[in-house]
Every structure is written in structure tokens, then in C-alpha cells.
Amino acid sequence: MESVPKISIVVPVYNASDYIDLLMESLLSQDVVNMEIIAVNDGSTDDSLSILKKWSCFDSRITVLNISNGGPSRARNIGMNYARGEWLYFVDADDWVAPETLKCWIYLAEKNNVDFLLGNAFSFENEPTGEHRNIFIKQPWGRCISGEDWIIHAVAQAEWPHYCWLQFIRRDFLIHHDITYPEDILHEDILWTMNLSLAAKCIYFDVTPRYGYRCNQQSIMNVSTPTAIAKRINGYIFLIDRIVQIGTEKRGDLRKAILLQANRECGHLLGLFRKRLHDKELKSFLAHVALRKVPFKLLLYEARSFKEVWRIMRMWLLLKKYL
Template sequence: MRKIDISIIVPVFNGEAYLSTLLDSLSSQTGVSIEIIAVNDGSSDKSAQILANHALNDPRIQVIHQSNQGLSVARNTGIRYASGQWIAFADCDDWLAPEALKTWLTQATAQQLEMLIGNGYSFTTDPNPALSPPLLHKQTWGMILDGSSWIIHCVEQQEWPHYAWLQLIRREFIVTHQFAFIPQMLHEDILWTTYLALAAQRIGFCATPFYGYRTNPQSITQTPSPQTLQRRAESYLAILSALINTATTAPARLRRALLRHINQESGHLFGLLRKKITSPPVRTQLAKQFIALKLPRLIWLGAVTPREYWRAIRCILFFRLCVRQKHQ
């Protein structure tokens, strides 16, 4: 039985437009032993046939079919089936440079890491990395940090890359700590990355932008339906609640960083309610939850810069106004 270095987990839901591009890029990885675990999450398009065709040509592709349960559950399914020493994630409309996994693995092994943070870039049609600037600029390239120090650094630099697809993670580390993505949550990578970091003692960083992230207008986070917008807001509230619980027992410096991050994430929720969620009853319901979590006080405590204080003031006034608003 061959030794597998990396299990690449690919959740697939109605990805027929770009799935072949992603699978071809994974099959083209050089200098590393891989398995590709594609989890078909109840697709209704031609994704299943595309997966079957690619699996015929590349025996390293394992296809798992399940009813539609969302991105988090699909990733968790992939983790359960994985047998590689390391785990990586790829979204079905993205692209990975041929030398990416070999480079990540070489560095992660040499530095004895639990997790490596890579770099990427965004594209629309052409995944040539030379055409786009890298996503990350302020990471501690070449250094090794414990997770708490990394969180503090990311918050201070205002660049916290909570993207599962930029992570190479030792599978034993995931299994030992029983890490899993939270079902039905959008922006699930925020808590996933936070919990990984809090447990990690050795995180490394690779500056080369190997991962191509496609800015897909059909993505669920880009679809402006009222149901999706409300679900996004509810997910942010759940994330903020979890960050509050984590900050409560954290050492002083880490607690300050988490409170500052709560301030920053609250700005995303504020933007959703102010610009995109137009239903007054829904706004009121969400604002009541925001205040019940005591977030007005916490985002004020988390502010450091003038911009963060201004964000806190706007959030506090807006959410209190939403609660007091009378509906027809």
C-alpha cells in the first residue's frame, strides 16, 4: 500500500463550469504522493459525471457522494475518509500551481510544523499567478510561530488569513484535537482557523502565491438573496459569540487581540445590516441578538485605532436604532 503524503479534500456542489480545471491542476501536482477526495454534495448538474470521468483517468481521485448538506459537512466527510499524513483543501472552482503541494510539504516537514499557511491570489478567468498580486503581504514569512502569537500578529497587522484552502495541516493534529467545520455555518473558516491556531505550537508560512482563488459570481457568498444574507448575518453572530467565549478564558494579550478581532468582524455584520438586509423585522431580530451578546461593550473594549473606535460607535448606534425601530 503506497504512502500518501497529502489528502486533498474537494467539496463539490454544482461545480460543472470549472471543476475540470481544478481537478486537472490537482492531478498535475509533482513530486508528492497525493489522494484527491472529491465529496459530491448533492450536485444537480453534471458534476458527478465530470468526477467519474476524471476518476477513470486518475486512480488517485476518490469520489464520495452524499445528499446536499453544505460545505462544512462535505469537508468533514473528506477528513473522515482521508489517509494522508497531511490534509489540504481546495474549492471546486479554483486552481493550484503544479509545484504547490511539493513546496508546502517540503517546508512543513523540514520545519516540523503542525500547520503551514500558504499564499494565493484571486482571478476571474485566467489562473496565471503572474497576472494578479498575492493575497497576503504581512505574514511572518520564514518564521515559525505558536498559534496565539500568530493570532496576535494577524490582528495587529489586520491580515488574518482564515482560508482553509491556504492551509496544509498535519492530519494527526486534526484527529487528536477532533477539529471539524461547523455545519450550516457560512464563513466557517474563521472559527476553524481560530481553533486550529489556539492549539498549534508550530505554524509556518510560505510566501509564494500558489493557490488561485476564483472570484466566482455564482458563489453562495456572492448571491444576494434575502435568505443567504440573513444566513450570513446569523453566521457572523454565531462566530462572534464563539470568539467571545474564547476571549473570556484567554491570557491578557491574546484576549485583547480577540476583542479587537471581534470589533473587526462586527464591522462585516454592520455592513450586511446597513447595506444589504432591507427587512426591518429581520434587522431588529439580528440587532437584538447583537445586543444580547453584550457586543456594544465588547467592540468598544476591542477598539485600538481611531477607525476601530469609529466602527464601534457606528455599530452601537445603528444596532440600538434597529432595536427601537417600529414596524408597520
């Protein structure tokens, strides 16, 4: 009888042929035999698929799923549905995982009986070597708290690590709460992490930077074409509207924290309109969309400082200018 893997690692892959080898080497060097790696090739147009097939021939724990291009959220959902492990971990194809990371996380996650563990990361450009400086510093390291308390803490500290590659998740927890990735939008990690946190009763925080995040200038977040910027703006519009909906369903400090986060996301939206989008027709179209979908009156009413009020007013006035 085939054994059930302890860990399922899901890797969405799109045109990552330059980086796959380094990632696979780091995953296969983990001191965990009982795992599976589900690489979801998301319609790559480079040599990614052939490289993945080479690795699957080298190690039977690697499964390659080849799908039409639908974005990383859809690829993660497909990989999640295929996963069989007790624990689920998402990794990006151009990044790197430090040795013994999974061994350490299994120990900490099971010792503390968590719904998910949140790790730390460092950034690199070419090789993940040398001194590693933590990306995040203001988390409740070495402690367990609920997801609601984490949202309140993270927003208060203005540091909310919403990246799925920091999250080591009990798969039964995801199934029980029916948590999946929102598809066809950008900035989906933020909404995913909010849904994850609101359901979690126990999260443990590991301070050691074990995940190497590559500063990749080819990622969608660094592409500056009008279409790419418009897609990011649409993502923020959807995100702000959804966060506000979630926040208004809560009470007390949790409501305040979630609505403050929505206010801050308006700042990112403002920056894209002011500094990154230069196409006048697109600006006019997206301004109409934003004014229709972003609940500015509610955000203004909930603002609790001059800075928060001014952020919403600037966003609203700027959008009006482009009508």
C-alpha cells in the first residue's frame, strides 16, 4: 500500500527555466523523505516543462501537472486539489528553501499543534549565499496566537507578511474551512492570508529566515506595461472592496484593523495611479471602476487619524480628476 506523504509542496511554474534547478536542488536536499512535490506548469512557453519532466524522472516524489495558462492562483488550487500530504507548503519557482527547513517546521508545527506556521525570509538576487537579513522583524516570534489576534498585531505594526511561501499549513484545516485561492486577480496573497488568518485558532511564528526570496525583475509586479499596471490596479480595487466587506462583518479591534488595512491598500492604489499608469484612456476607465467599487464614504467614516482621512480624500480627488 502506497504511503501518504507527510508534506505536499506545490510549485506553480511559469517560464522559470532559469531557476527551476536551484529550487529543486534545495527541495530535494531537505531531510524529509516522506514528501511529494507537485509542480504545476502553468502554460510555460520556455523550457520549464521539459526541465520539470527531467526532475520527475530523477525523483519519483516529483509529479508534474501541465495545464493551460491561468495564473498562479489557479495553478496553486489545482496543485492543492492534487495534494495528499498532512501538511501543505507553497513555493515559488524562482526561489530557494534553506536546508532542514521542512524538518524544523514539522517539529515546531506539531509541537505547538498549529493550524499553520509562519516562517521568515531573506531576499537575494543571484545566489542565496552569504549573510541573510530577515525581511520581517515585527512578528510575535516564538509564540502561538490566534489568527484574529495576528491580524490586529500585524496591522498595528504595519507589517503583515501575507506571502503563501511563508505559510506551512495543516491541509485538513484548509479542507475543513474550504479555503482556496481567489483566481483571476493580482494581490491574491493578501485575501488568501486574511481568510486563512480569520479561520486559524493557533499560528506559530518562526523567526529564522529559511526562505530565499529572489528579487526577480521579470515578475508581474515589476513589469511596467500599461496592461500590467492596469491589472494590478484592478487587483487592488477588488481587494479593497472585499477587505471592507470582511471588515464590516467584524467587531471591535478586529474590525478596526481590517478596515485600516483596506485604507492602506488605497495608498498602494493611489501610488499606481499617480506614478505608474500614464495611459489617459486607461486612467479614465479605471477611475470610473474604482469610484464605483471602492467604498470611499465608509473608509472615510472609519478613518481614525488625519493621515488615514487624507489618504482616502487624495485617492477620491485623484480619481475624480481623471473622469
